Amino acid sequence: MTASTTPRIALVTGGSRGLGRSTALALAAQGSDVILTYQSSEAEAHAVVRQVEALGRRAVALQLDVGDSKRFAAFAEAVKKVLASTWQRERFDHLVNNAGIGLNAPIAETTEEQFDLLSNIHLKGTFFLTQKLLPLIADGGRIVNISTGLARFTFPGYAAYAAMKGGVEVLTRYMAKELGPRGISVNTLAPGAIETDFRGGQVRDDKQVNAHIAGVTALGRVGLPDDIGGAVAALLADGSRWITGQRIEVSGGMML
Secondary structure (H helix, E strand, O other), X not given: OOOOOOOOEEEEOOOOOHHHHHHHHHHHHOOOEEEEEEOOOHHHHHHHHHHHHHOOOOEEEEEOOOOOHHHHXXXXXXXXXXXXXXXXXXXXXXXXXXXXXXXXXXXXXXXXXXXXXXXXXXXXXXXXXXXHHHHHEEEEXXXXXXXXXHHOOOOOOOHHHHXXXXXXXXXXXXXXXXXXXXXXXXXEEEEOOEOOOHHHHHHHHOHHHHHHHHHOEOOOOOEOHHHHHHHHHHHOOHHHOOOOOOEEEEOOOEOO
């Protein structure tokens, strides 16, 4: 069978908005069908489904709270069912662990509840969601875990968030090693500051913050969602098949 009759299927968490939306659309433009997840923005998720379909690909939106690991087994079963009903297949090809939240608080003021929330979503969520989906990922498939430039450079108030993403980067290397025998490559993609509604759209809407970030970025501007979506699609393209266990920062050269 040819690639045209068996398109790749990518599962993108948090695909209803921001970087996840951009990733879903970039992958669709590259020829992939898409399963995207949303936590509460069902209408936005279905709007992305329609945009994917307008690009000639198939898409399905499924609800998922990546901070609630007790529901991951049921989610995996839902993915299994939608693969069978929509694609008549048992496996999907690419997993993008993108869904997340931002939180800014100094170390002295960070609560255990905030710390646990970040851990459940970013670190525990990535670990156990991937674990539950492994039986559904095709041999030779790909996983991309989204980290942050803040795991390399520092801004006050992001210690807990960046620590979780640092854990994701270590986890990525272990995943790459353990899943290598199945031909599954696993990489981390670390965005710099991007103009989205993340943390209330501060980078996008605060002109002073935007100008400061542009000033410490080699390419002289703040990142856009399509900068990240395009980079994820490139990392999942055929030409990147020999890359695994790597951290790839997509920040325009921020804080070099």
